[in-house]
Amino acid sequence: MPGVAHADLGEYVKARAAAADGAVDVAAAGYAAVLAAAPGDEVVAIRAYRNALAAGDIALARRAAAVLVRSGVAPADTAILEFADAVRARDRARADDALGKIGAGPLDFLAPVLRAWLAFDRGADPFPLLDSAGESGLGRRYIAEHRALLLIASKRLDEGVAALQAAVGADPGSVDLRWNAATLLTGTGQRRIARDVLSGDDPVMTALRDGLRKGRPGAAFGTSRLLTRLAADLSGQETQALSILLTRSALMLDPGDDRAKLLLAAALAGERAFDRAIMVLDTIKAASPFYSAALAERVGMLREQGAPERALALAQGLATRRDADVRDLQRYADGLSDLGRDGDAAKVYQQVVDRVGDAATWIHHLQLGGSLERSGEWQAALPHLRKAVELAPEQPVALNYLGYAQVERGENLAEAVALLERASRLRPDDPAITDSLGWGYYRSGDVAKALPLLERAAQGQPSSATINEHLGDAYWKAGRRFEARYAWRAAALYAEGEQKGRLTTKLADGLVQRTAAN
Template sequence: MPVKSLTIAMALVVPGLMAPAQAANATVDASSVAASAYVRARAADVRGELQASAAGYAAALAMAPGEEDIALRAYRAAIAAGDKALALRALKTLDAAGKMPADGRVLILADAVTNRDWVTANVAANLLEKEVFSLVLPVVRAWIVYGSKQGDPLALLGPLPAVPDPSSLSENPKAAPTNVVPAQQTPTPYAPEHRAAMLLAMGKLDEGVALVRELQAAGLPVRIRLLAASALARKGRRDEALALVAGDEPAMAAARARIAAGQALLPPTYTAADGIADLLARMAADVNRQRVTPVSIALARIATFAAPANAITWLTASEVLNQAGRPQAALAALGNVRPDDVFADTVAALRLRLMVATDDKAGALATAQARVVQRQATTDDWLSLGDLYSELERHREAADAYTKALGLAEGQGRQGDDLWPILLLQGGALDRAGDWAGGKAALSRALALAPEQAVVLNYLGYAQLEKRENVTEARKMVERASALRPDDPSITDSLGWSYYLTGDLPRAIDALEKAAKGDPAQSTINEHLGDAYWRAGRRYEARYSWHAALIVAEEASAKRLREKIDTGLTTQTAAP
């Protein structure tokens, strides 16, 4: 592209970057470099190439350091790419223009805390009072006081009243107090868990552990439990430490193994930066549960800047980036967690999911296979391998992996709710592998363990309907499933199909129409509805439904649907 065109493009996409007089006086080299960098950055942004996008905006910002639009784009790109230096540089321009985003102030604060610059940290906290994060300011201020040793941090957190659910965190600045008031009057989310962390950090072990135990039932973050267990283990109180890390989560299992072996769980010190990082990671996860926003991405990334050795910050950043449609960046974030970290198994499971999401299924499978060979494989290792085989439609191998997982779970004495999900996976894989007898046995066992689980009732019932086996009993199963989950389109489809197969066309059509309304893009539902319409003599509507099914049908079903659309429903073209 000629230099003149690049300059014009730059002026078009960045209004006000160069006034006519400035453009006339600018050197060709300077304008073309800036324009080219900006255009490359925008293109890389669209392609999802975060590092290239950040580099392009960095170059453009260097050529036009006062341009607000470039600065904002550079800041967002830097945050997404994890480039702290560029993000801080862009914020200088935005601050000078009075356009500092709220999460930009959070970055300034976190950077100051990390550098133990308590004057800047306090100034940043004061500026946050009128921002959307004012609700958590007491926790922020408490960690600043703890780090600076200028007062009693616990006083800022107040006593332990019933506090709002952290998942209700609002981005509405009017939703929270904006002034520092006595702690007793400040309903601050996250305060109880941070009081526990702070007590442990201050060496008040018994008080901290007592509070952790009290908060466990309310969904205390795993990392706070690990902090308490780690402190107890260092004092030789192993039994108490083990009691705090009960549970099936991979991190808990790893923690128990380390405590038993006399190995450390977490570093012995917990700093103000650690506290801020845990707070931001928790906020990012909670905001992200409502919707993915630039704010949730920023909070997660800033948490990684504040405490890069904290695996939770990287796990949170990875989850947020993945949900924002950045699976490659999400995968890269996981590379920052040490392989000997207590969260390593959690990271490994997420990495496999992301490898599949980035179309590296072969790599994911090789990794999963290596894990079950190279170490003492866990139930989760075999489940992950089974899931990957299922993804690749290697159903016999998937069934074998699920069988291994089931054997390990039973060997550990697991029962009931721990077993039926594995049996459901095993039964489904055996069914798809052509072993219906084995599949039915596994599914029947799952049903015996979980007779009120709609997903089990639906799978076993519908599988028998497909095979035209035990149709009356299968209908009763899907009726029970539908009663448990009346608004589930897939279960409603099973119900309608059971009515169709038992000759009750009016009820079949009513149920199938409801299912199609609930999930209009589901090929199976639309084919079932078309078959029911045809049997009821509603030929035009039948072909309309079959056309809808054909749009998203897999090839095996597409051939059958085309025949029905051309010649009508026959015994050979009936839906399974």
Template sequence: MADTGGLAAYLSARAADASGEPVAASAAYARALDAEPDNALIAIRAYRESLDAGDDVLARRAAAVLDRAGVAPADAALLPLAQAARAGDAAAAQRAAARLTGGPLRILVPSLLGWIAFSQGVDASGALDAASGDALSRRLATETRALLLIARGQTATGLAALEAVRGGDGDLDLRLTASQLLSGQGRRAEAAALLPGQGPLERAFRAGVPAKPTLGFAVSRLLTRVAADLGEETAAPLLVALTRAAINADPTNDRARVILATSLARGGVPGPALSVLGQVGADAPLAGLAAATRVSILNGAGRTAEALPAARARAEATDASSNDWQRYGDLLATAERFDEAARWYKRAVDAAPNSWSAWMQYGGALDRGGRWPEARAALERAVALGPTEPLALNYLGYARIARGEAVQASAKLLERASALDPDNAAITDSLGWAYYLTGQTTRALPLIERAAAAQPGDADIGEHLGDVYWSLGRRYEARYAWRAAALGAEGDLAARLTGKIASGLLPRR
């Protein structure tokens, strides 16, 4: 890389890349590619950064360089495929699909060819019958066959075929696509019947999101279905490529935008993720889901000051769900605004009075807010609704025994919790602490040692371990455990540990 301007741009791009600034990195890689137009190393980095940043022009330019060098990644063929599908150019889409044949995205080819044949008004059976070898490819082809029947107006046959393949991975996106096609034909009742659940996607699409079976729509939903199926099990670059192509093929595909934003955030680039969500219109069917996803991304990025008002706005929206109330309650609890958190958790309880987890969250907020009598009642309700739920058993048992309430009965709850989830360090520690508080120090030690080994950075467990060691006369080990715990302690716990390190464990009253 002899050109110093190119080298400077390349180094600038690498710095922006390392700092998680894909928009700046994309611009810098574009400058580097200007200086070194045939440099495949620059091109591959430019290609990936441009996808993160949403720079379609640079992505196509970089992909062309990689094509000429014979080193283009398999997902680069998605760019011309999306363009062709959006334009309704069946011939160009067929050429783009052919480029996928030899790579990992070959699973898409039979379904793509089926939709291309449909767009040309010819029989798609031959293309779909060619799906063999790979189980996912065969499943996608079977799903596509059902969707094509619906697209051709053969509703009863299509719905029967759809029913035959429902229940596996990708089922939700399959039903969403079918509902859009039915809604586009004016068959609102059949469309709504495919979406009986109360999740945000089903609720939004059940209201009717009509679509026509254009090539752009079909390709976009196929790519989205695969991206949703792959989810967190797949490296972010492939998900980004799939969802960017889905949006390019059909810019109305907000489902793909939400998946893309989640993938970008998981890849450490929340800025572009939020930008993608900003493209979802305020009146769009998925506006609520986009807003909720924005809250999660802001919170995950440590931007709590922005996440809190965004979560509140979502929680106060007319179409808010219990998930929105719980999410806002979680943020309030993290901010130690426990009374406010309890009010929002109570809404979730009122909406789902038989949910043990809702009652436990509500009780937890009341407990941390200093309202123990109310908390105890809520936690007892959680255990009554979830008698085999170790988290509920552990919370109530530990909270009561720490206060000296119903000691023997609380120890029994913790023994049940530990039996149900023996590998949970927090529960193991709770049971050990219960034994310690009931004078069974020797019985407590191996449990708390096991919990500390599993969670060496947990300050509470470390304090418990030090207390047990001290009570057994192992003073050196006690102070060592307290010092280790103090490294991660804050507030009252930190002050308490400082006192124990200096003066030892005071006799329990």
């Protein structure tokens, strides 16, 4: 590749392989070596930049960003890193220069808030800067939130609390704004008001009240909280690289911000950099209000890494604590279900339903009913499956589960087929639902109506043992014996356990009698 000597190609290839495996520390070190040998190479620089941020090597990230800036190909987020660096160093000229770049790029909606916090630091009035931004577009919510924070920082408490209440009302589910305001209030000596801001019986709010820390008013605080807030808003989207940059920059300004660490770990896990993500989570200590969330994040990472037993053990520990909440129980039940321990899962899902009471959703009832059904407790399962459909009559997943479960048992076939027809209308391209409806027609004796649906389901999901077995049975009933055995052979390729034995019998003898699957 251009600029890289032949001798360095091996290091470059190794670095790329390490990055692909999520070994960002190894990748960053490799790219650093290649960049040293080819200091002007833009391709190496961008890879070094991204992996350095993931690995926490800020010095390498700065060096790689400088190469990209000189070449005129720097991604817009390099200006965020530069701005955070300048604020941390109290370098006014560099902060202003970086802010100009932010204002001229796709992250321009951050500029009014950052400019206002700089003005606050310099003893100027920040509010005209927010007013002139017009509170439009992407920046509207951030401006409203930071107006409240700046009023608190300016010790205009009545106005600040009023503005805070308005901002929280516009986004009542946000924990970040309330936490940011509470830490700032604590830092300005208003601990009682801070606790009021975090009022509520929710375990999250209780943990935040118990773990209040002081926030020091200024540009470092405002910048770090704005970047963390944006990272939280991006959570769950395909923006891990940007989220890593945002949280790394926030932590440069506030190294003790466990909320930023939690978001950073999640973004790293999204890049499959699990080892580095675990290292970040390890820095969140038991006294932190975000400790339980860090443990929960670890459970998810273990599951993603293919270690479900370890994930379950950790989830069990969280669920059996004295202060375990519904989310802890839900996580444990999900882990049991994933491992096929449906009887145990049903007991924990029942605890979830009991705990949430009248607020139980169709998903709660579907999970409980599904676990009971799979563990052989059909009569106990049926009321919950019916409740799920009652609460969500337009949810194809609930309709399909109740309909198919009854078809399998030969119960209430007319009602079951009606449920499956409704599910199919809602989701006509879902192979599983198409199979369920076709199987419902088959079990009702209408093979002619069943066959085209089962064929379509098999085309949509050719590796499904169940769908292919259903199709084979329908072919056999229709007198198409060669095609039946072909479908059964396809099913046998993917079948396991009891189904494997049943298919072996069908391939040898045909559909000579009603089997467990029929």
